[in-house]
Amino acid sequence: MVKESSELRILTLSEELGIEAIFGKRIRNTFQRHIHSTYLFGLVEKGVRHITCDDRTYSVAEQELFMLQPAQVHACTCSEDHCYSILSVSPELIETLRAQKLEKNRNLHPCFTQIHYKDAKLSQQLQDIFTLITKQGMSDHALTLIQTYISTLLQHEPHTAQEVVPSPEPIVKNTCAFLKKNHAEKLPLSAVAEQACLSPFHFQRLFTKRMGISPSDYLQAHRVAEARQLLQKDIPLSDVSVSLGFYDQSHFSRIFRKMMGVSPGAYRKTNSK
Template identity: 70%
Template sequence: MVKEKSEVRILNFSEEWGLEVIFGKRIQNTFQRHIHSTYLFGLVEAGTRSITCGDDTYCIVEKELFVLQPSQVHACTCSADHCYSILSVTPEMVEEIVAQHLGSKHSRPFFPEICHKNEHLTQQLQNVFTLIKTQGMSHHALTLIHQYISTLLRHQPATTPKDIQLPEPVVDSACQFLKKNHAQKLPLSSLAEHARLSPFHFQRIFTKRMGISPNDYLQAHRVAEARQQLSMNIPLSELAISLGFFDQSHFTRTFRKVMGVSPGNYRKTNSN
């Protein structure tokens, strides 16, 4: 019997809809501590996904849901047969739905529960993914997404996180600098010099604020840029260098670490 290959398929609707949909099949991987800029509403369709946030680990099994907030530091470990679907929604879109649901403008919602074992919520989210898989994004699908998040709000009212991060200009500036200059070689000493801090002090305050190191933040952004450019017919070796990786091997290792599949596999799956 031929073993089925792993694949990650992403449908990006961020420009028009403020969201993207991620379908993963047979993804066995350990995703180190990382963050996302969006809300993630996920459904485990096969296998298991263990999510670690702080000192707590949650094991999500088949037909169970998980919710992660923007900038919530977490790590994941997935079983060999792990299949999943994830709805990635911008904070602005979620805030709009919360405003409609609660009748007024509210600050960014925080959903305190990560794992959900609710058949109704599972069916609602499954309906969203089934519709998008068969018909693509539509106003009907968008309506179902609004209904799902509204139901989630009723099931688990959004709260304000206990620890509200205050603005940190040095770190915010460093993040913008990393994004703007991701194609360059950026050792810690260069980042610290830009921030006018010692390397030790810069690393400490960046990691404390973001939950991950400056290098991990940089590599994640490079992978995000790679995802956009893999649709172009650029040789992987050239793409690797243009994005700031040492070589194609470094690019492949980093991409697989972040996405769970190789750049070539991702390009093949998302070429249509």
């Protein structure tokens, strides 16, 4: 029997608010330690997703939820039949919803601390959101449901909960901005360390300790994020790879598949505008 191919589809629901819906089918990759720049609220629809974070592994089964914060270092492995839907939400929108909750009770300091949720009601609510946006796209009703859902998750957290991911120190934060700004350039470790006024050895150790991933992995993740946008346009893969600082198309394809679970060509096929 021929195995069905993997498929990854990403819908931008609101550029202004920073909301995306991510639909993955039969994504079989093993994803090494990495981070995201947004909050992820995910529903496993088939199979099992194993998430390893802080030396603990969470096995998220069908109709169970997972939640990851920006910069929360984790790794994932999935069963071969794994299918999932994820709501990606910008930190700015989350902060707005937090502020609204704090206005109602200033003694609370709401934040997310859980990764794995086993709550049938929460799972069904998220499934309803995905069903709605699949049929109708983004709407005022869908936005209201998303905001209400996130507020509900915040209410599930203990009132004394503390942030899981601390803010990086200035030297690391500035380096992240430098890497994003210059992602199209060839950036050897020595050049990146120089802008931080550190030796390559000390810089690599500091960055990896604070971020949980190496400067190279951080840079490649940003390049792949930029590639996602370019792949929606009619631009040859060779031009995409060169414009983003990859050595060649083969290098680009290898890194993209490693981080996204599908090849650039397969991604373009399901996400072209």
